[in-house]
Amino acid sequence: MRIAMIGTGYVGLVSGACFSEFGVDVTCVDKDEAKIAGLRQNRMPIFEPGLEALVADNVKAGRLSFTTDLTAAVAQADAVFIAVGTPSRRGDGYADLSYVYEAAQEIARALDGYTVVVTKSTVPVGTGREVSRIIRETCPDAAFDVVSNPEFLREGSAINDFMRPDRVVIGAETEAARAIMKQLYRVLFLIETPIVFTSLETSELIKYAANTFLATKITFINEIADLCEAVGADVHDVARGIGLDGRIGKKFLHPGPGYGGSCFPKDTLALVRTARDKGAPLKIVETVVAINDERKRRMAEKVITACHGSVRGKTIAVLGLTFKPNTDDMRDSPSLEIIPALQSAGAIIRAYDPEGMEEARHLLPDVVFCGNAYETLVGADAMALLTEWNEFRALDLVRVKSLLKAPVIVDLRNVYNPEEMALKGFFYSSIGRPSLPGSQSGNCSP
Numbered sequence: 001m002r003i004a005m006i007g008t009g010y011v012g013l014v015s016g017a018c019f020s021e022f023g024v025d026v027t028c029v030d031k032d033e034a035k036i037a038g039l040r041q042n043r044m045p046i047f048e049p050g051l052e053a054l055v056a057d058n059v060k061a062g063r064l065s066f067t068t069d070l071t072a073a074v075a076q077a078d079a080v081f082i083a084v085g086t087p088s089r090r091g092d093g094y095a096d097l098s099y100v101y102e103a104a105q106e107i108a109r110a111l112d113g114y115t116v117v118v119t120k121s122t123v124p125v126g127t128g129r130e131v132s133r134i135i136r137e138t139c140p141d142a143a144f145d146v147v148s149n150p151e152f153l154r155e156g157s158a159i160n161d162f163m164r165p166d167r168v169v170i171g172a173e174t175e176a177a178r179a180i181m182k183q184l185y186r187v188l189f190l191i192e193t194p195i196v197f198t199s200l201e202t203s204e205l206i207k208y209a210a211n212t213f214l215a216t217k218i219t220f221i222n223e224i225a226d227l228c229e230a231v232g233a234d235v236h237d238v239a240r241g242i243g244l245d246g247r248i249g250k251k252f253l254h255p256g257p258g259y260g261g262s263c264f265p266k267d268t269l270a271l272v273r274t275a276r277d278k279g280a281p282l283k284i285v286e287t288v289v290a291i292n293d294e295r296k297r298r299m300a301e302k303v304i305t306a307c308h309g310s311v312r313g314k315t316i317a318v319l320g321l322t323f324k325p326n327t328d329d330m331r332d333s334p335s336l337e338i339i340p341a342l343q344s345a346g347a348i349i350r351a352y353d354p355e356g357m358e359e360a361r362h363l364l365p366d367v368v369f370c371g372n373a374y375e376t377l378v379g380a381d382a383m384a385l386l387t388e389w390n391e392f393r394a395l396d397l398v399r400v401k402s403l404l405k406a407p408v409i410v411d412l413r414n415v416y417n418p419e420e421m422a423l424k425g426f427f428y429s430s431i432g433r434p435s436l437p438g439s440q441s442g443n444c445s446p
């Protein structure tokens with residue numbers, strides 16, 4: 001089997017590398033010459049654990065290659081995957097499909113013999129049909145089928161998610177297309193991964209329904225966390241207490257500063273728009289979007305409250321900038337709302353992130369970027385933990401206390417234990433946990 005993967009962004013590169021690991025011959029195509037040149041020298045454009053080694057191994061084995069020549073790659077392929085970006089269209093929240101449709105036209109011109117054209121990018125319901133129409137219009141004689149095969153990869157664990165998925169969803173409407181898709185996922189068939197075959201539209205909607213459901217689950221536990229703070233309950237016990245109910249499930253019940261990343265914010269918004277257009281509004285998801293947006297802003301107030309109601313002229317040490325650990329992705333990260341809000345309130349920001357600082361420098365002006373966690377804390381009036389990187393989970397708290405001007409910690413990921421922090425003499429504020437005497441509203445130096 002031979003495939004072409006159009007787009008070497010997150011989805012395309014991980015999927016391409018993983019398919020080659022399954023034994024498929026993969027050519028990854030991108031217009032960006034510098035990116036392709038880098039990949040040929042095994043320079044990854046993104047940070048994803050395990051990706052560099054996986055790419056190197058498969059390039060060496062001759063199963064994975066990189067090119068800017070779409071025509072040659074498509075002509076030789078049994079299946080062509082469209083894995084280009086579908087960013088939120090500026091201003092209106094609709095997914096911008098111009099890259100997908102452009103790719104469809106180019107693919108159409110290059111098709112040679114029966115080929116399956118697969119949409120891997122997250123695309124709104126109806127896009128697969130439109131891709132099919134574009135290909136037919138561009139090249140009326142082409143022999144092809146369009147298939148929807150959404151990815152469910154999480155940044156930071158994308159390779160494992162691809163190799164051991166909970167399920168694979170394939171929207172394919174002909175036997176020929178299903179046969180090729182089965183062959184591509186043969187390795188997963190062998191380990192009895194559930195494969196859900198559906199129509200094009202159903203498959204496209206499954207992807208959005210999954211992401212919006214997870215975003216809703218996170219938002220639900222975030223609101224329950226706020227209620228826990230109001231009534232003196234512990235959100236982690238609530239999450240465990242409800243999560244052990246098999247109908248609810250334990251995952252995605254960790255409270256935090258609001259979901260971010262390249263998918264949830266964009267996909268929730270796009271589904272809201274589609275649903276309104278189709279006259280079937282998703283009021284729950286609309287509310288989730290609004291709550292999550294507001295939550296990110298409210299997190300700055302939590303820091304301000306911990307600093308006795310004002311951060312004017314005070315220095316806040318921010319640990320973690322990416323939307324979650326094990327990625328360098330800053331897209332829709334809560335830090336992009338929280339830091340500017342603190343700056344508007346007069347705070348001076350020192351910050352550190354293990355992988356996200358290169359990107360953050362372009363997005364967050366007037367921040368003092370530091371070389372490591374401890375350097376960030378020097379002379380700060382409070383520490384705010386925004387992303388739960390492992391290296392922030394086990395900080396030397398004696399050292400932390402000695403470096404901070406005031407022993408105030410605002411932990412928006414609940415990494416530390418409130419009792420332990422109180423014992424160590426910190427004014428510690430976290431999310432959805434009962435306040436301990438003296439530890440809720442902190443004591444930023446005046």
Ligand code: UDX
Pocket residue numbers: 151152153154155156211214218251252253254255256257258259260261262263264323324
């Ligand atoms: C998500 C989906 O999980 C994945 O299936 C899809 O393909 C792409 O979108 P990703 O964006 O990489 O993956 O990250 P994920 O681990 O799902 O986290 C998304 C956001 O939710 C992060 O901001 C994270 O901090 C937050 N989150 C997640 C919580 O606040 N609490 C949780 O319990 C889980």
